[in-house]
Amino acid sequence: MVCNRCVMVVRNEMEQLGFDVKEVKLGEVWLEGELSAAEKERVRERMISLGFDLIDDRKSRIIERIKGIIIDLVHHKEGQMRTNLSDLLSSELAYDYSYLSNLFSEVEGTTIEKYFIAQRIEKVKELLVYDELTLSEIAYRLNYSSVAYLSNQFRRVTGLTPSHFKRIGEVKRKPLDKI
Known part of the structure; x- marks a missing residue:
């Protein structure tokens, strides 16, 4: 599950199947x-x-938790990273x-690291397509040290400059679960 809509769908489906759902987060129920x-x-x-899968082994659950933490950090907690990624993942x-x-x-x-970079670049693409922020504001939001x-x-990563990507728009974006 990589978005709030996915979380909602999974919760609804689990409840329709008759289960008492305590909590649903990205990648976990x-x-x-x-x-x-x-x-x-x-x-x-x-x-x-519905296009999801059930992950039942320990290693796969850890991988999904890593992905969930990174997706949450990049796409839902912009500008809130106060420690490096390795320390965050280790403590979480x-x-x-x-x-x-x-x-x-x-x-x-x-x-x-490459997965984290790919997620950040997808978020940059999203913000460029929305065309509401300057590149400086995007860099600040995503904790880049400079523009x-x-x-x-x-x-x-993309082979394009941000300004060129902005001109060609949404055709180059990827769904989060395909990164």
């Missing part, structure tokens, strides 16, 4: 009690029909960052 094998299969089938997940980093790279085929650094990173 907390229920009262444990699910039987048959209930897990019903949930899996319903989620797959109670694992050593080197373990998290190795696990993420092994499973996803990319590093946490030049944002522009260089944007060009490295």
Whole structure:
């Protein structure tokens, strides 16, 4: 789940299936009690029909939590990062960052840092398309040290300058779950 609409859909579906939902966050659902094998299969089938998947093993849950924290940080808590990403993930997940980093790279085929950069660039694209903020304001909101650094990173990832991207618009944006 990568957006508030996804959270709402999952909550509604779980309640329609008759489960007592305690909380739904990006990538996670907390229920009262444990699910039987048959209930897990019903949930899996319903989620797959909606384009989601049921993640049941520990490593996959950790990966999804990493992604959820990064997505939340970049897309919902703009300008609120007061510590570096490695410290944030370690404290949130109670694992050593080197373990998290190795696990993420092994499973996803990319590093946490590259995933974080990809999320930030998608947010920059979104803000450029909206055309409500200057590049300086975007850099500040997304905790870039300078406009030049944002522009260089944007060009490295997309092959375009921010101003050129702004001219061509929304056609180059990606859904968050495809990053």
